[in-house]
Amino acid sequence: MKQAFLLGNGAMALGLLEAGCQMLTSYPGTPSSEILPETVRFAKQANLNTVIEWSVNEKVALDNAFAAAISGKRAACCMKMVGLNVAADSFFSAAYIGNIGGLVVISCDDPGPHSSQTEQDSRFMARMAKVPVLDPSSPQEARAMIKTAFEISEQFQVPVLVRPAIRICHARQNIAYDELKNNDTKAVFKREPTRWASTPKFRFLQHKALNEKHVLIAEKFAALAPYNQHNIQPGQAHTLGIVTGGVPSAVVAELLAEFDRTDIPVLKLGAPYPFPASLADPFMDACDRVLVIEETDTVIEYLLGDRRKTFGRLSGHVPMEGELVPEKILAVMNQALSDSDLEPLTHGDNTQEAFVLTTSLDLPVRRPTLCPGCPHRASFYAIRKAVPKAIYPSDIGCYTLGSNLGGVDTVLDMGAGITLASGFWHAFRQDGVDKPIIATMGDSTFFHSGTTGLINAVYNDARFVLVILDNGITAMTGMQPAITQGVRVEGRKGNAIALETIVKGCGVTYLKVVDPYDVKHTIDEIRTAHEWSRSPDGGIAVIIARHPCVIGLRDQGLPETFEVMVTDECDDCGLCHLQFECPAMKRNPEKGKTEIDPVLCSGCGVCLHICPKDAVQCVLKEMT
Amino acid sequence: MKTYQFVLSGLGGQGILFMTKILAQTALNKGFNILGAETHGMAQRGGSVVSHLKIGDAGASLIRAGAGDCLISMHEAEAYRYLPWVKPGGMIFVNAPAEVFPDARVASYLDTHQITGFAMEAGKTSFELGSPRSTNLAMVAFFGAFGQGPLDADALRETVTYMSPDPVKEINLKIFDTCHEQGKKSAEKSAHGIV
Numbered sequence: 137m138k139q140a141f142l143l144g145n146g147a148m149a150l151g152l153l154e155a156g157c158q159m160l161t162s163y164p165g166t167p168s169s170e171i172l173p174e175t176v177r178f179a180k181q182a183n184l185n186t187v188i189e190w191s192v193n194e195k196v197a198l199d200n201a202f203a204a205a206i207s208g209k210r211a212a213c214c215m216k217m218v219g220l221n222v223a224a225d226s227f228f229s230a231a232y233i234g235n236i237g238g239l240v241v242i243s244c245d246d247p248g249p250h251s252s253q254t255e256q257d258s259r260f261m262a263r264m265a266k267v268p269v270l271d272p273s274s275p276q277e278a279r280a281m282i283k284t285a286f287e288i289s290e291q292f293q294v295p296v297l298v299r300p301a302i303r304i305c306h307a308r309q310n311i312a313y314d315e316l317k318n319n320d321t322k323a324v325f326k327r328e329p330t331r332w333a334s335t336p337k338f339r340f341l342q343h344k345a346l347n348e349k350h351v352l353i354a355e356k357f358a359a360l361a362p363y364n365q366h367n368i369q370p371g372q373a374h375t376l377g378i379v380t381g382g383v384p385s386a387v388v389a390e391l392l393a394e395f396d397r398t399d400i401p402v403l404k405l406g407a408p409y410p411f412p413a414s415l416a417d418p419f420m421d422a423c424d425r426v427l428v429i430e431e432t433d434t435v436i437e438y439l440l441g442d443r444r445k446t447f448g449r450l451s452g453h454v455p456m457e458g459e460l461v462p463e464k465i466l467a468v469m470n471q472a473l474s475d476s477d478l479e480p481l482t483h484g485d486n487t488q489e490a491f492v493l494t495t496s497l498d499l500p501v502r503r504p505t506l507c508p509g510c511p512h513r514a515s516f517y518a519i520r521k522a523v524p525k526a527i528y529p530s531d532i533g534c535y536t537l538g539s540n541l542g543g544v545d546t547v548l549d550m551g552a553g554i555t556l557a558s559g560f561w562h563a564f565r566q567d568g569v570d571k572p573i574i575a576t577m578g579d580s581t582f583f584h585s586g587t588t589g590l591i592n593a594v595y596n597d598a599r600f601v602l603v604i605l606d607n608g609i610t611a612m613t614g615m616q617p618a619i620t621q622g623v624r625v626e627g628r629k630g631n632a633i634a635l636e637t638i639v640k641g642c643g644v645t646y647l648k649v650v651d652p653y654d655v656k657h658t659i660d661e662i663r664t665a666h667e668w669s670r671s672p673d674g675g676i677a678v679i680i681a682r683h684p685c686v687i688g689l690r691d692q693g694l695p696e697t698f699e700v701m702v703t704d705e706c707d708d709c710g711l712c713h714l715q716f717e718c719p720a721m722k723r724n725p726e727k728g729k730t731e732i733d734p735v736l737c738s739g740c741g742v743c744l745h746i747c748p749k750d751a752v753q754c755v756l757k758e759m760t
Numbered sequence: 761m762k763t764y765q766f767v768l769s770g771l772g773g774q775g776i777l778f779m780t781k782i783l784a785q786t787a788l789n790k791g792f793n794i795l796g797a798e799t800h801g802m803a804q805r806g807g808s809v810v811s812h813l814k815i816g817d818a819g820a821s822l823i824r825a826g827a828g829d830c831l832i833s834m835h836e837a838e839a840y841r842y843l844p845w846v847k848p849g850g851m852i853f854v855n856a857p858a859e860v861f862p863d864a865r866v867a868s869y870l871d872t873h874q875i876t877g878f879a880m881e882a883g884k885t886s887f888e889l890g891s892p893r894s895t896n897l898a899m900v901a902f903f904g905a906f907g908q909g910p911l912d913a914d915a916l917r918e919t920v921t922y923m924s925p926d927p928v929k930e931i932n933l934k935i936f937d938t939c940h941e942q943g944k945k946s947a948e949k950s951a952h953g954i955v
Contacts (some may be wrong), residue, residue, distance in 0.1 A: 462824035
């Protein structure tokens with residue numbers, strides 16, 4: 137046995153390979169992004185032939201894995217929960233059609249949210265798609281559940297969803313594991329059009345078959361200890377029981393143990409859907425009231441179906457939004473115990489005093505900001521300078537932080553930088569208003585969901601400027617390789633696809649490429665592009681602002697560096713640290729002027745071009 | 761066994777994860793189970809970073825506010841930010857000059873709840889000895905001098921030896937030993953009621 141201190145995402149990677157997963161596809165997104173690289177690492181260590189790919193988006197990823205699964209192989213697809221929205225078309229249909237080799241979808245939830253646009257609960261997507269779902273309570277359990285998920289998926293020929301929340305993905309635990317082996321199952325595709333290409337008549341039959349599978353899976357789930365179990369003996373009666381699952385079930389177990397409370401029975405539902413009624417019903421019958429503690433929404437609460445007996449979100453006992461951190465769960469349990477005339481676990485909340493004190497200290501607010509030297513900062517500065525009174529639709533990535541520079545007005549979903557731009561154009565055009573619109577989108581987001589919106593905008597004659605922020609890498613989620621670089625997982629060679637080719641292929645005729653570090657030129661090009669877009673023969677103008685990420689591609693991003701200083705010409709206007717928001721530029725309150733922090737300064741030299749007083753001077757220029 | 765719970769805090773880039781790994785590896789070497797949680801927020805650099813680590817048989821990765829045995833912080837403000845996670849009777853170790861820590865408003869809270877705080881300029885010492893990036897292990901060495909929890913100083917030093925790449929091994933151990941000595945002096949003073 138080997139032992140490793142792994143992220144939950146690493147534990148799941150092990151689980152995938154231990155279960156003989158032959159193909160893994162994914163699109164990165166917090167908190168799921170490390171599952172794929174960890175799978176690559178373990179597969180390489182054990183010299184496995186697993187097919188592993190970063191796909192262009194989540195739907196594409198799931199379609200690819202589905203093909204492997206209907207060829208008899210074990211396949212998996214992982215993503216963050218909003219990625220499952222993108223893959224929903226595939227996910228819902230795959231449930232009806234079913235699979236032959238096991239198909240496991242891992243959708244990582246982000247209650248909080250820490251790094252997402254919603255707090256949606258993937259278990260609800262599973263319920264809607266009629267896909268069985270497993271909800272781990274620890275990294276170790278997540279790893280074990282993946283094996284169970286493959287077994288159920290193969291036994292019942294249905295995809296299975298594993299839903300780890302962020303406290304699984306980004307928890308670390310010591311994990312012992314054995315040698316990993318290749319799964320040598322060969323691909324076989326048997327033509328069966330009524331199944332793989334079924335028409336509505338056959339879809340009805342597939343839906344019926346899926347519903348019948350659910351009855352059997354619910355029975356299996358009722359006996360699926362230790363994921364699903366309770367500790368009530370026949371004949372016992374209780375004032376209050378707790379129904380829980382996933383991460384909160386681990387917290388509940390710890391709290392009951394810490395305060396030595398054996399009088400509160402617990403029903404754990406780590407496999408909540410299809411709902412294991414034959415396990416849950418006797419538990420409900422034995423309790424006068426039950427408290428439901430689950431993350432993030434009301435899946436179990438709805439499935440229990442006895443609202444008058446239930447304390448939970450619907451009764452106001454559990455917060456409707458935000459992460460259920462342990463101190464919140466303690467407060468919820470205390471309230472429910474008090475409402476049931478039982479002794480609470482603790483009296484009063486002794487942490488409030490400390491939270492009040494901490495708030496009163498006015499600690500520095502550390503809002504997320506673009507890195508020193510980030511080329512996006514220069515791009516947003518140029519956009520604001522070139523067309524100051526525009527609407528700035530943007531998108532999801534590092535560059536969402538361009539909001540700090542006033543360059544991001546909207547963020548809806550992946551690809552909406554372009555689609556909102558065209559929607560704004562038509563909405564204002566209808567009133568005869570010529571509204572300037574400058575949209576932004578990163579290179580990876582553009583490949584993920586940008587092209588359909590761009591084709592639509594060109595076809596329907598919208599008028600705006602699109603600035604594609606091309607830093608040659610998928611930076612936000614941990615520096616995954618970009619399609620434009622032709623690099624695949626583990627540095628393997630792929631076929632590079634140029635943004636220019638795609639943009640022109642979408643029907644765009646006005647295309648310029650600039651280096652945002654050349655601030656003055658970038659401003660000129662954006663202004664010219666905007667003017668062209670409004671000319672009689674104009675249309676959509678695309679500018680590719682190309683400069684490599686200074687963190688992920690440092691050598692290419694900073695081929696030369698500038699040591700800079702602030703001269704006495706500085707009149708303390710604050711533009712460089714307040715509007716331009718370079719983290720390396722700070723106000724010295726004693727001197728009443730800006731100073732450069734040499735530790736944080738990347739040496740990009742962009743500040744040489746932005747000071748209105750020309751008070752930033754280059755001291756030394758070096759080739760790196 | 762009851763778990764021993766560390767809250768580790770600092771700023772992005774200060775090596776909170778490395779500090780977590782030193783403590784976790786030492787616990788593993790001693791045969792303990794470990795479970796921890798990392799919270800990064802969205803900031804790449806300079807943002808607030810906190811890491812929870814439970815030594816022993818834990819089920820949930822997050823430490824409950826008011827339940828942490830020990831807070832080790834790389835930055836004074838980041839120590840105050842995570843103060844609510846320290847249990848009454850717990851301990852705080854912070855990278856700051858002893859003259860400034862704790863802030864007067866914090867001091868009375870610590871007194872009321874029997875929380876003892878110790879400060880050392882680990883960053884300054886590491887800088888003077890030639891490796892400012894080693895401040896994280898300097899704080900581990902400082903903590904190790906107080907004999908708290910199941911991880912002793914010798915075992916922590918052994919982990920630092922094993923985890924340090926060759927070019928910086930010698931300097932890391934020098935920083936470890938220097939900060940361990942400073943910790944022992946602080947611990948002795950504290951035992952005699954002089955803080």
